[in-house]
Amino acid sequence: MSITKEEVQHVAHLARLEFSEEELERFTEQLAQILSYVEKLNELDTSQVEPTYHALKLTNIFREDEVKESIPTEEALSNAPQRENGFFVVPKVIK
Amino acid sequence: MEWFKLPLTAQLELLNKGEVTSRSLTSYLLKRIEEKDPQIKAFITVTAEEALRAAEEADKSRGQKDHRPLLGLPLAIKDNICVRGAPTTCASKMLAQFKPPFDATVIKKLKEAGAIFLGKTNLDEFAMGSSTENSAFFPTRNPWDRERVPGGSSGGSAAAVAAGFCAGALGSDTGGSIRQPASFCGVVGLKPTYGRVSRYGLVAFASSLDQIGPITRTVKDAALLLRYIAGRDEKDSTSAPHEVPDYLSALKLNLKGAKIGIPKEYFGEGLDDEVRGKIQEALEIFKDMGLAVKEITLPHTPYAVAAYYLIAPAEASSNLARYDGVKYGLRVEGKDLIDMYKKTRSQGFGAEVKRRIMIGTYALSAGYYDAYYKKASQVRTLIARDFQEAFKEVDFIVGPVAPTPAFKLGERVDDPLKMYLSDIYTISVNLAGIVGLSLPCGFSKEGLPIGLQIMGPHFSEEKVLALGHQFEEILKLYEKYPEI
Numbered sequence: 001m002s003i004t005k006e007e008v009q010h011v012a013h014l015a016r017l018e019f020s021e022e023e024l025e026r027f028t029e030q031l032a033q034i035l036s037y038v039e040k041l042n043e044l045d046t047s048q049v050e051p052t053y054h055a056l057k058l059t060n061i062f063r064e065d066e067v068k069e070s071i072p073t074e075e076a077l078s079n080a081p082q083r084e085n086g087f088f089v090v091p092k093v094i095k
Numbered sequence: 096m097e098w099f100k101l102p103l104t105a106q107l108e109l110l111n112k113g114e115v116t117s118r119s120l121t122s123y124l125l126k127r128i129e130e131k132d133p134q135i136k137a138f139i140t141v142t143a144e145e146a147l148r149a150a151e152e153a154d155k156s157r158g159q160k161d162h163r164p165l166l167g168l169p170l171a172i173k174d175n176i177c178v179r180g181a182p183t184t185c186a187s188k189m190l191a192q193f194k195p196p197f198d199a200t201v202i203k204k205l206k207e208a209g210a211i212f213l214g215k216t217n218l219d220e221f222a223m224g225s226s227t228e229n230s231a232f233f234p235t236r237n238p239w240d241r242e243r244v245p246g247g248s249s250g251g252s253a254a255a256v257a258a259g260f261c262a263g264a265l266g267s268d269t270g271g272s273i274r275q276p277a278s279f280c281g282v283v284g285l286k287p288t289y290g291r292v293s294r295y296g297l298v299a300f301a302s303s304l305d306q307i308g309p310i311t312r313t314v315k316d317a318a319l320l321l322r323y324i325a326g327r328d329e330k331d332s333t334s335a336p337h338e339v340p341d342y343l344s345a346l347k348l349n350l351k352g353a354k355i356g357i358p359k360e361y362f363g364e365g366l367d368d369e370v371r372g373k374i375q376e377a378l379e380i381f382k383d384m385g386l387a388v389k390e391i392t393l394p395h396t397p398y399a400v401a402a403y404y405l406i407a408p409a410e411a412s413s414n415l416a417r418y419d420g421v422k423y424g425l426r427v428e429g430k431d432l433i434d435m436y437k438k439t440r441s442q443g444f445g446a447e448v449k450r451r452i453m454i455g456t457y458a459l460s461a462g463y464y465d466a467y468y469k470k471a472s473q474v475r476t477l478i479a480r481d482f483q484e485a486f487k488e489v490d491f492i493v494g495p496v497a498p499t500p501a502f503k504l505g506e507r508v509d510d511p512l513k514m515y516l517s518d519i520y521t522i523s524v525n526l527a528g529i530v531g532l533s534l535p536c537g538f539s540k541e542g543l544p545i546g547l548q549i550m551g552p553h554f555s556e557e558k559v560l561a562l563g564h565q566f567e568e569i570l571k572l573y574e575k576y577p578e579i
Contacts, residue, residue, distance in 0.1 A: 008453070015412060015456040016419070016436040017449055027453060033512055034454060038401040041470050044477065051472035052479055054303050054333070055289040055528020056553070061332040075196040079423035088421050091432045 003032050098123045099259030100576060103168060103316040106262060110157070110167050117157075117167025117211065121150035124169055124213060128260045131579050136235045137245075137255040139174045140182050141214035149211035165323060166209030171255045171264040174215035175222055176307065177296040178202050181212075185298050186230035187220045189424045189443035199296020200331065201265060201307050201324045208323040213261055216251030220445045221415065222272055222300045224248050225517045228508055229447045236504070237279060238577040239543055243501040246276030252310045253280040258579055263311045263320055267297055269304045270403055271496075271521025274533035277310055278496035278546025281535045281572065283563070284310045285317045286521075288553045289528030290335035292321075293328030301410035302333070304403075304525040312573045314534055314563035318342035321556060337554055345557035346564040353562075355381055356391035356489035361520055367499040373537035373545045374495050380569055381493070386562075391489060393481040398474050399523040404515055405458045405471035406526070411448075412455030418443060450511060479527040482552070491562060492550040495520050496533045500543035524550055530559045535572040544572075 008028045012019055019027060073086050082089040098120055101109070109115045125143050132138055146169060153167030172178060175185045177195035179202075184190045198206065205212075219229035227235040227250025235250045237243040238258040245254040249266030253276035256264050266273040268286040277284025285308045292307045299305065309320035322342050328334045357378065362371060378388050420426035420439035427442050429435035444452070458467035485492060497517055507514045524531035529552055536547035547566075551559040567573060 003457070007457075011453055011457045011460060014460060015452050016416075016433070016440050017444075017452065018437045018441050027450065030450060030511055031453060031457070034404065034450075034515075035457075037512055038405055038467070038471070040401045041398055041405075041474050044395075044398060044474060046470060046473035046477070049473040049476050051469055052476040052526075053472055055479070055526075056333070056335060058290065058333065058335065063329060071196050078196060079193050081420060081424070081426035090421055091429070091435050093432050 003028060003035055099127055101262060102313045102573065103262045103311060103319055104313070107165070107168060117150040117153040118147065120167070121146050121169050121211065121213070124261060128213065131258060132260065134236065134241060134579060135238055135254050135258050136233050137216055137251045137258060137260060138171070138214045139184055139186065139217050139232060139251070142181050142212060145181070146211050146213050153209060153211060161209070163207070163209035165205065168210045169213050169261055170205065170210050171213050171216050171252060171261045172202070173218055173249050173252050173264065173266045175218060175267060175298040176201065176265055177298070178212060178215065181215060183215065183298070185221045186218045186232055187443065187445070187448070188231045189418050191425070193423055195296070197296065200293035200328045202296065204324055216249070216255050216264060218251055219248035220448050221298065221411070222248040222267055222269060223411070223447050223451055225271070225275060225514050226507065227251060227276070228504065229445060231445050234504060237501045238579050239281060240501065240541070243503050243543070244279065246279035246497070246501060248272040249284070249310060250276045253277050253282055253284065256280070256282045256310050256312060257577060259576060263309060263316055265307055265324070266310045267305055267307050268525065269301050269407060270525050271518045273308045273310060274521050274531055274546070274548060275497050275518065277533040279501040279544065281544025281575070282310055282312055283314050283317050283535070284308065284533045285321060285560070286524060286531040287321060287325065287556055288335070288530050290333050291325050291554070291556065293326070293331040293334045295328055295330035299414040301407040302414060303410060304407060314532070314560055314567050315343070315346060317532070318346055318560045318564070335554070340557055342557060342560055346561050348558060348561040350558070350562055350565065351385035352387065353491065354387045354389065354489040356389060356485050356492045358391055358393040358396065358485070358492060358494055360393050360396035361494035365498050365516070365519070366495060369539045370495050370499065370545050374547060377536040377547050377566070378493070380566060384565060389489065391485050391492070393485060393523070395474065395477045395481050396523060399478055399526060400515055400519055402471040402474040402478065403518070403522040403526060404454065405467050406475060408451040408455030409458045409468050410455070412452045412459065415448070415452055447511070475526045478523050482523070482527045482529055486552045490551070490558065494548055496546035496548045497521070500539045500545055520548060529553055530555050532559050532563050534563050534567055536570070537572070
């Protein structure tokens, strides 16, 4: 299965990435290679096989819903590129 | 005294007898790092001040009858595991300035046991890679041959232990990232059962596959560290409730008559002849030890790499969505919010990380989910079933860790698929969530270490460590050190 430059550009947008023309060429080629390698999986009939999303059969891990000590706001914000009055600052989203 | 040659258990004995202080052991190792690490580049950050302060405190409290099990023992930590207040970069520009305001659960547990930390070790960016060349900062070199890679992604931790900068380190293993570098560097690496060790505070790559584990000089030391990092954690709902046994005392288990399976798929095309030879020699040793060896089949092995390179990138693409320039990490300004996201992520991530985000996003995107992600997850079931069937007949599965000894720097960087295929014998263990132990079994003619892998069912760490320990005591390869 091949992948086009346009598709790569679309996926890049979904992933919030952008590429130069040169990168786009290279990624298109490498992704095509990798996708053609994984085609191999189609040799197997899996129509009757349940998928595994998790290696252990642990389900419904509950805990008490109680208030516990957490990281103070200042510390939680300490790595934010921009912050103000205890909030994260983002570029304006409403025009 | 060449302190750097001592395994953790020997260091502890001397500390406990009062024959060395934690302060002098720590400053000895820090000095060795300062002198020798410029050639190896195992560390991204050396936390010398904090380490010395913690060592002094350990010495003081030892005088006050503090008998904590790892008191004053210096370790190194892979730089994708959060240590409060110390840079945790994941070898990425994205997190170059990130200082976590909390400790990972493994760090909290090691601190409670008295351990101290020398620093943070290099890795492939976000643990994505098999050579540590994908670090955004610098590659790490193999202490046995500096022209060669240490393996990856936990290459810094494995190289640090091999070089004698520390006797124990933590790594993380998503598709072989503990075992393959351990094999390339001639040290021991354990990938515990999925869920055996809490992942809280490990920067997430592929959450259904990631597992933290020890990298040490001896299997005995791996047993020591596992005991103190394992266990159920309220903060990781995928951590397992199983009780944590005393892995050290289990090393003496009588394994006579136990059965080892040799998967024929692990000895086919692509396996280096010298590696094959050393594994065969190891099988003779196992027979001499009184174990039975028989050939088995894991028929879906040829599909493991393909399944893995859809599942792991799919999970990664979703886990790495959090790097958006808002909450922490790099921000590159743009003309609006979306543009800021794109610029931040495009400048913050390196090529391999982007490649995996792209594969994963594609595999999860509308119209392709069933064909790729679901298909790969169904194949994952078949791979897990292969192991379940095999473990009905045998107690262990043994094979190579990697198809070749350490390869040269630059050799595979431009060929992602070839790089992915170096994980061919390690990936299935993560897909099935079982135990995998890598330990040295010999050297190539060129003097490069060769690793042996022992696999066991879920929660079989006691037996796997026991077999590894009894094997290592015959060859005693841990006595060999690289000249650096």
